[in-house]
Amino acid sequence: MDEEVKFVLDSAKESMDGGISHLEKALIKIRAGKASPMMLSTVMVEYYGSKTPLSQVANVNTPDARTISVQPWEKSLLSEIETAIMNANLGFNPMNNGEMIIINVPPLTEERRIQLTKQAKAEAEDAKVSIRSARQEANKDLKALDISEDLLKNAEVDVQELTNKYIAKIDSILTVKEAEIMKV
Missing domain, CATH: 3.30.1360.40 (Gyrase A; domain 2)
Structure with missing residues (x-):
């Protein structure tokens, strides 16, 4: 039984990692004033x-x-x-x-920097949505398992902690990118 819970948690983590890597790829394409x-x-x-x-x-x-x-x-x-x-x-x-x-590569205007920051925020929000849907999927999979209520509650807490960790990671990646974009 415990292996099934671990499998659900691992697959949720893998899905969340995919969301982070997608965000990083999307943010690379948003230029921050320097050529790439x-x-x-x-x-x-x-x-x-x-x-x-x-x-x-x-x-x-x-x-x-x-x-x-x-x-x-x-x-x-x-x-x-x-x-x-x-x-x-x-x-x-x-x-x-x-x-x-x-x-x-022309230097960015203040207006363009603000647009790029909004674009970066939108990408981060999309990543957060994918993290939340991975959480939702994991919770659904956990409820489908034939496990005790205590084990289910503990597993759901673990999924929520994992979600919080990945959301914080997205926020820190976004903060770094915003600083990079706004730096003249």
């Missing part, structure tokens, strides 16, 4: 008739905090990559120097 290769992760380039991620046809680097450089493996792709970056609607203006594409 992840900013171009959604760019798809037309490569021999099929849409291919930019990272598979070029080397994407950040030589400094305000610049992204894209060095294609085939020079014939320069104009395709330039077009793909503009079509991705990321707000960047790529410059082609014949060798590589250079993107200057």
Whole structure:
């Protein structure tokens, strides 16, 4: 019987870990004023008739905090990559120097920083919802088990403690990201 409870708790923890990792991936894509290769992760380039991620046809680097450089493996792709970056609607203006594409990342305005903070908060709230639904699922699974009421109550308390721990983790990740976004 105890193994079943442990299994439910482990699966809830695994589900909550998934929510945290999803949040971290989502927050990486929200730019905080400094250049990052992840900013171009959604760019798809037309490569021999099929849409291919930019990272598979070029080397994407950040030589400094305000610049992204894209060095294609085939020079014939320069104009395709330039077009793909503009079509991705990321707000960047790529410059082609014949060798590589250079993107200057403009500094964020105060208004844009506030928008990005709201976006980060929305992502954190989505993560909290996924944590709560994992809790709900775990409690439902526990009630379905054939265990004593005392064991059920203790297991539900454990699930709630796990939930509280993950919600606090989300809050701390959000606080760090907000500080990063608002830092000029």
